[in-house]
Amino acid sequence: xxxTTQPISMDSxxxxxxxxxxxxxxxxxxxxxxxxQQFPSQGxxxxxxxxxxxxxxxxxxLFIPADRKSSTLSLPRVSLSDTAVYYxxxxxxxxxxxxxxxxxxxxxxP
Amino acid sequence: GAVVSQHPSRVICKSxxxxxxxxxxxxxxxxxxxWYRQFPKQSLMLMATSNxxxxxxxxxxxxxxxxxxxxxxxxxxxxxxxxxxxxxxSFYICSARKRGGTFHxxxxxxxxxxxxx
Numbered sequence: 001x002x003x004t005t006q007p008i009s010m011d012s013x014x015x016x017x018x019x020x021x022x023x024x025x026x027x028x029x030x031x032x033x034x035x036x037q038q039f040p041s042q043g044x045x046x047x048x049x050x051x052x053x054x055x056x057x058x059x060x061x062l063f064i065p066a067d068r069k070s071s072t073l074s075l076p077r078v079s080l081s082d083t084a085v086y087y088x089x090x091x092x093x094x095x096x097x098x099x100x101x102x103x104x105x106x107x108x109x110p
Numbered sequence: 111g112a113v114v115s116q117h118p119s120r121v122i123c124k125s126x127x128x129x130x131x132x133x134x135x136x137x138x139x140x141x142x143x144x145w146y147r148q149f150p151k152q153s154l155m156l157m158a159t160s161n162x163x164x165x166x167x168x169x170x171x172x173x174x175x176x177x178x179x180x181x182x183x184x185x186x187x188x189x190x191x192x193x194x195x196x197x198x199x200s201f202y203i204c205s206a207r208k209r210g211g212t213f214h215x216x217x218x219x220x221x222x223x224x225x226x227x
Binding site: 038042044046098099100101102103 | 144146153154155156201203205217218219220221223
C-alpha cells in the first residue's frame with residue numbers, strides 16, 4: 001500500500017471552502033484514493049473515492065492530477081459540524097484491508 | 111443500508127478479566143470483518159482481519175491469544191480481550207465489507223470504548 005502524507009491539522013472559518021491535500025508519491029497503477037471522515041468517539045465514515053481527474057458527490061469533491069502523486073479533498077462552505085479528522089487512503093480495489101495514516105484534524109471556527 | 115453496530119458501546123472492566131465485543135452487520139452480509147484499535151489522538155491501527163468461517167489474520171505485533179476473534183456467521187464477528195490490563199484501554203472499532211465489495215466499501219461500527227481499571 002502506498003504511504004500517504006497529510007497535514008496534521010488545519011483551521012478554517014465557517015462558510016469557507018477547505019482543501020486538504022494528501023501526498024502519495026508511490027501510488028501504484030491499480031490504486032484508488034479514498035477519503036474517510038471521523039468524528040470523536042465514532043467510527044470512520046466513507047466520504048469519497050477516485051482514480052483520476054475529478055470526482056464530486058453531495059459531500060465533497062476530490063481532485064487528482066494527472067500524475068496521481070497527490071490528491072485534494074475539497075469541502076465546500078464548511079460548518080462547525082465538519083470539525084473532524086480526515087484520512088486519505090490509497091490502495092487497490094479488492095485489497096483486503098485499510099491502513100490509516102495520521103489524518104488531518106480539521107477545526108472549523110465560528 | 112450498510113449499517114454496522116457494535117456492542118457494548120462502552121465497557122469498564124477490572125484488570126485480569128475478559129471482555130467480549132460484538133460487531134454486527136445489520137442489513138448486509140459481511141464476508142470479511144476488520145478490527146481496529148485507536149488510542150487517544152492517534153490514528154486507527156488494524157489489528158486483524160476476520161473471514162467468515164476461518165481463522166483471523168493478525169497484524170504484526172498483535173497477540174492472537176490475547177485478542178480472540180471469532181467470525182461465526184456472515185453478520186457477526188466478536189473480539190474478546192482476554193486477561194485485560196490497563197494498557198489495553200482503547201477505542202476498538204470494527205468494520206465490515208460486503209460480499210463482493212471493493213476496497214473502499216468498508217462500513218465502520220460506532221466503536222467500543224474499553225477502560226481497564
